[in-house]
Amino acid sequence: MDDHAVGSEGWLQAALRQSESRLQLALEAGRMGTWDWDVRTNKVAWSPSLEAAHGLAPGIFPGTFEAFQEQIHPDDRAYVLASIRQVLEAGEDYRIEYRSVGPDGRVRWFEARGKLFRDEAGRPLRMAGVCMDITERKQAEEEIRRLNETLERRVRERTAQLEEANRELESFSYSVSHDLRAPLRHISGFVDLLRKSAAAQLDENSRRYLQIIQDAARHAGNLVDELLSFSRMGRVELRQTVLDMNLLVDEVRRDLEPETQGRVIDWQVAPLPKVRGDPAMLRLVLRNLLSNAVKYTRPRAQARIEIGSREEDGEVVFWVRDNGVGFETQYADKLFGVFQRLHAAEDFEGTGIGLANVRRIVHRHGGRTWAEGVVDGGATFYFSLPRHQPEEQ
Amino acid sequence: MAELKRILLVEDNPHDIELTLAALDENHLANEVVVVRDGVEALDYLYRRGIFKMRAQGNPAVVLLDLKLPRVDGMEVLRQLKSDPVLKTVPVVMLTSSREEQDLIASYNLGVNAYVVKPVDFNGFVQALNKLGLFWAVINEPPPGSIGRTG
Numbered sequence: 001m002d003d004h005a006v007g008s009e010g011w012l013q014a015a016l017r018q019s020e021s022r023l024q025l026a027l028e029a030g031r032m033g034t035w036d037w038d039v040r041t042n043k044v045a046w047s048p049s050l051e052a053a054h055g056l057a058p059g060i061f062p063g064t065f066e067a068f069q070e071q072i073h074p075d076d077r078a079y080v081l082a083s084i085r086q087v088l089e090a091g092e093d094y095r096i097e098y099r100s101v102g103p104d105g106r107v108r109w110f111e112a113r114g115k116l117f118r119d120e121a122g123r124p125l126r127m128a129g130v131c132m133d134i135t136e137r138k139q140a141e142e143e144i145r146r147l148n149e150t151l152e153r154r155v156r157e158r159t160a161q162l163e164e165a166n167r168e169l170e171s172f173s174y175s176v177s178h179d180l181r182a183p184l185r186h187i188s189g190f191v192d193l194l195r196k197s198a199a200a201q202l203d204e205n206s207r208r209y210l211q212i213i214q215d216a217a218r219h220a221g222n223l224v225d226e227l228l229s230f231s232r233m234g235r236v237e238l239r240q241t242v243l244d245m246n247l248l249v250d251e252v253r254r255d256l257e258p259e260t261q262g263r264v265i266d267w268q269v270a271p272l273p274k275v276r277g278d279p280a281m282l283r284l285v286l287r288n289l290l291s292n293a294v295k296y297t298r299p300r301a302q303a304r305i306e307i308g309s310r311e312e313d314g315e316v317v318f319w320v321r322d323n324g325v326g327f328e329t330q331y332a333d334k335l336f337g338v339f340q341r342l343h344a345a346e347d348f349e350g351t352g353i354g355l356a357n358v359r360r361i362v363h364r365h366g367g368r369t370w371a372e373g374v375v376d377g378g379a380t381f382y383f384s385l386p387r388h389q390p391e392e393q
Numbered sequence: 394m395a396e397l398k399r400i401l402l403v404e405d406n407p408h409d410i411e412l413t414l415a416a417l418d419e420n421h422l423a424n425e426v427v428v429v430r431d432g433v434e435a436l437d438y439l440y441r442r443g444i445f446k447m448r449a450q451g452n453p454a455v456v457l458l459d460l461k462l463p464r465v466d467g468m469e470v471l472r473q474l475k476s477d478p479v480l481k482t483v484p485v486v487m488l489t490s491s492r493e494e495q496d497l498i499a500s501y502n503l504g505v506n507a508y509v510v511k512p513v514d515f516n517g518f519v520q521a522l523n524k525l526g527l528f529w530a531v532i533n534e535p536p537p538g539s540i541g542r543t544g
Contacts, residue, residue, distance in 0.1 A: 189412040192515040221513030
């Protein structure tokens with residue numbers, strides 16, 4: 001019986017040792033260890049794996065609270081002790097991150113978790129828990145922080161560059177506005193003075209030359225103004241509201257009255273949906289398209305201008321169709337470029353900026369522009385805008 | 394006919410000076426136009442100092458002020474005039490090539506009395522100066538202390 005009992009006990013002890021050594025292996029693999037501090041005797045017990053995690057040979061750790069303090073990085077010592085004191089005074093759970101300096105001088109990060117046990121009177125008895133090496137996690141965190149900082153610095157630098165470029169653009173258009181207009185004004189002014197002072201001596205041809213200079217200066221002035229408005233159109237903020245497109249069409253038609261006077265124009269305006277957009281800018285879009293339609297139907301005894309819309313997946317497509325002189329469809333895309341014109345200036349006046357403005361405004365609203373034409377068979381200009389969802393309001 | 398009043402033209406560009414005088418002449422607004430070429434001269438004239446130390450007392454009925462000027466620019470001249478307890482009553486009209494919003498806002502914030510963009514077209518320029526000259530030098534009653542036509 002005794003033999004059997006002894007044998008059974010031996011088996012239990014062997015099993016326990018095996019289990020402990022497995023735990024030890026697992027702790028070592030995780031660079032973790034257990035600790036146990038007897039508050040009354042000030043003894044601190046570290047598992048061999050915790051010694052290994054600190055770079056100490058097994059059994060080297062002296063096993064006192066003071067020896068534990070020695071392991072803590074001098075800069076972290078005060079707050080570790082303060083948080084231990086806090087737990088001793090009023091708490092139960094202990095959790096802290098701190099640095100430790102090993103005998104090899106290596107700095108490691110540790111995270112310790114533990115619990116405080118008290119006697120019946122509430123006096124602290126012992127504190128025990130686990131401690132693990134979190135250096136890699138800390139390094140990864142540090143790396144992320146560093147990358148974020150680099151990224152933020154790059155964003156700041158890039159933003160500063162863009163702001164600088166914007167300022168340069170501002171001062172460029174300012175110079176254009178002021179410095180380019182002045183010489184044009186001088187050409188126009190002095191040609192006029194010359195015409196007045198020398199009118200009697202000039203023959204018809206000379207007077208025509210002066211008129212050409214005068215007209216060219218005025219045209220260049222218009223170009224400067226329209227280029228400026230084009231550049232401004234790309235810079236100003238969109239002020240979006242819900243717009244009644246039919247009202248906008250009516251307003252633009254009223255604006256165009258000086259140009260439509262004495263003309264026979266059959267306006268066909270369909271009911272149009274409401275859209276979300278910048279009123280001043282979309283008004284400019286309609287103004288450009290309608291004044292083009294009025295202009296290019298001038299040779300027609302009976303002009304017809306049609307304005308309609310259709311809704312298709314997520315967007316509203318508007319069109320302005322006329323029975324004017326039209327254009328070759330292969331050049332349709334060129335029409336929307338700056339200074340692109342398909343008609344001779346002596347037939348149809350213009351600076352070639354209107355449709356570029358239309359495209360820029362529509363793009364800024366998230367829409368598209370395109371056109372179809374037939375030589376001598378009229379033109380249709382399309383623009384789309386994202387569909388307005390009434391529940392947004 | 395109403396008494397014609399003195400105009401102070403602050404303009405550095407000789408072509409613009411000539412065109413402005415020609416346009417005023419075209420409108421038979423033969424005012425006594427005093428021309429100064431930069432912001433320092435303009436302030437010297439108005440404060441009667443420097444080369445204008447000896448000039449007779451009295452303020453112009455209107456100052457036609459260009460924005461871009463050598464030494465002290467038009468905006469600074471306007472700022473100094475409108476923050477002076479006495480000179481702030483002198484009407485100032487910006488007469489400039491710039492139609493930039495920032496210049497308009499800054500000018501009105503400083504208390505400019507009018508802002509006119511010089512038209513590129515000379516006929517438009519003549520008309521603008523006709524209206525300007527007629528309004529400020531003839532129709533408008535300037536603040537006390539302005540100078541009438543000398544001689």
